[in-house]
Amino acid sequence: MVRRKRRGTQEGEYQDPLKDYSPATYADELERSLCESDITEMEIKPFLAIDPGTSVEETMRLMDKIGIACLVVTEGDKLVGIFSERDILNKVAEQYEQIKDGPVRDVMTPNPVSVYETDSPAQAMNLMAVSGFRHIPILDLDENVVGILGPRRVTAFVQKHFEEA
Template identity: 50%
Template sequence: MTKTTSTEEFKDPLKQYVPVQYATRLERSLAEEPITAIQTQPFVEVESGVTVREAIRTLHSLKVSSLLVVDGGKLVGIFTERDVLERVAERFEELADHPVDEVMTENPLVVYETDKAAAGLSAIAVAGYRHVPVLNVEGRPVGIVSPHRVLAFVKDHL
C-alpha cells in the first residue's frame, strides 16, 4: 500500500460538507444547546427507605409533584403524584409506613446533562413522561425537566 503525500492528490472528504441550516432560533437551540439550558432545578431528592407517608408529606409541604429517590447519591426511582394516584391512594392506611421503594417507579426514563435540549421535549411529547430526571455521567441526579420547564424554554426562544 502506498501512502499519498501530495496535496494535489488528496481529496478532502469534508469538502462537500454543508453546515446544518436551522430555520428558526428555537430549532437551533433545541438541536445545539444542552438540556441544562432548560431550567432543571430545583428538584427534590429523598433517600431510599423513607416511608410512603413521609414521601407524600414532602410532596405536599414542598408543593412539588415528584421526588427523586436516591440510594448513596444514585438514582433508584421516582415517586410522583401519579404513583400516589395509581398505587397508594386507595390503600394509604395499609401502605403509609412501608418504604417508598415499594410504590415508586423504578428505573425511570432519564436524560443526561450531555443530551441536547430536544431530548427534553422528546421525552415529554413523544415518550409521554411528565417528570424526567437529568443525570450526570456518574448517574447522579442534577435536575429534572417537566413539561412546564420545557415550554418555558420554548417561549424564551420563540
Template identity: 35%
Template sequence: MGTVRDILQTKGHAVYSIHPDITVFEALRVLVDKNVGALIVLDNEKVCGIFSERDYARRVIVKGRASKETLIREIMTENPISVTENDSIEDCMVKMTEKHIRHLPVMDHQDRLVGMISIGDVVKYIINEQKYIINNLEGYIKGTR
C-alpha cells in the same frame, strides 16, 4: 432549539430527594413542602427511582393502600428515564410525550444526578424562546433591529 443545560442555568440544579425506605405519607409531605410534583429516590447517593403524584394516585390511592404504611420502594418508578445536560429540549419533549412522563432526572456522564427538569420547565423555555424570536422578527420588519 436549546439544551437541558440552558434550562438548568436558569432554573438551577437543586433536586429534592427521598430515601426508598420512607413512607409514602412522609414523601407526600416533602412534595407539599417543596411544592413539586416529583422526587428523586436516592439510595447511597445513587438514583434508584422517582416518586410522583401520579405514582401516588395510581399505586396507592386507587389500589386502596395506606400511605402511612406503604414504603416508597414499593411504589416508586424504578430506573427512571433520564437525560444529560447536552440533550436537546426537543429530545426531552419526545421522551416525555412518548413515555407519558412529566419529570426527567438529569445525569452527568458518570451517572451522577445533576438536576431535574419538568414538562413545565420545557414549556416555559419554549415559550420564552418563541417570544425572543417574535421580538427579533418584529424588530427586523419595523427596521429597529
C-alpha cells in the same frame, strides 16, 4: 482481460473528507437551541431527592408542602426511582393506611427513563411528548442525578426564547 483504470485521486493526493459537508441550518434560534444546546440551558433545578427508605407518608407530606408533582429517589447521588402523583393515584390511594409507614421504595417507579445533561432539549422533549413521561431525571456523565425536567420548565424555555427574540 481489460483492467479498469482507477479513478479518483492519485496516490498521496489529499482529499478533504468534509469538502461536501454542509452544516445544519435552522429556521430560528429556538430551533437551533432545541437541537444543539445542552439540557442544562433549560431550568432543571431545583429538584428534590429522597432516600428509598423514606416512608410513603413523609414523602407525600414533602410533595404537598413544597407543591411538587414528582421527586427523584436516590441512593447516594445515583438514581433508583421516581415517585410522582401518578404513583399515588395508581398504587397508594386505595391502600394508603396499610402502606403509609412503609418505604417509598415499594411504591416508586424503579429505573425511570432518564437523559444526560449533555443531551439536547429536543431529546428530553421527545421522551415527554412521544413516550408520555411527564418528568425526566437528568444525569451527569457519572450517572449522578443533577436535575429534573417537567413540562412547565419546557414551556418556560420556549417563552424565554420568545422574549429574547
